[in-house]
Amino acid sequence: MSTTITTGWTETEIEISERVLKKAYERETKTLVEKVKNKIENLQQVEELWQVHDLLSSKRYDLDGKYDNREPMLVFTFAQLLKEGWINLEELTGLEKGKLAQISSLARM
């Protein structure tokens, strides 16, 4: 793998990226909502409520940083989402081959 990270993105690539990011964010937040609903439904003690609060604090911080759509960061953003299973490589079809290779390699790190 080359150490050069591609930074130029075409208009089409940006469109694909935005669509994929939106989809991944929806999936991840939907999963979080379900998880919290489940935890809250069976909750008895206030201590468990604070655990849910801790989970939300952590996920909110995580989500705020993770969906970085700045062009120089996109390769890393996608690699992270791929690694965590929120996207798959096929969804990124249309991006230049070099970028796909970088994303794929970074996701395995």
Added chain:
Amino acid sequence: MSTTITTGWTETEIEISERVLKKAYERETKTLVEKVKNKIENLQQVEELWQVHDLLSSKRYDLDGKYDNREPMLVFTFAQLLKEGWINLEELTGLEKGKLAQISSLARM
């Protein structure tokens, strides 16, 4: 109302205080749990989840400070709980009359 705040508490008064504080904390956190359950049950969007997170952050901070059981603070703690409706004066029966008068006066401020 005198400007002197009573600071000496008998063993019996401490016992009453601890019992009342525990009860009030249970009431307030139970109400919070119900409120959160209700909000989460009808929740659709992740933005609403962040609103619940904000509510929990605020309530947790509030609760951490409010249930101050240090002797010199008890009069203020009870006044606040009385004002917010988490306790009533009758539950404090057994405390010295001066303390009850102070709590009652502070709660009306």
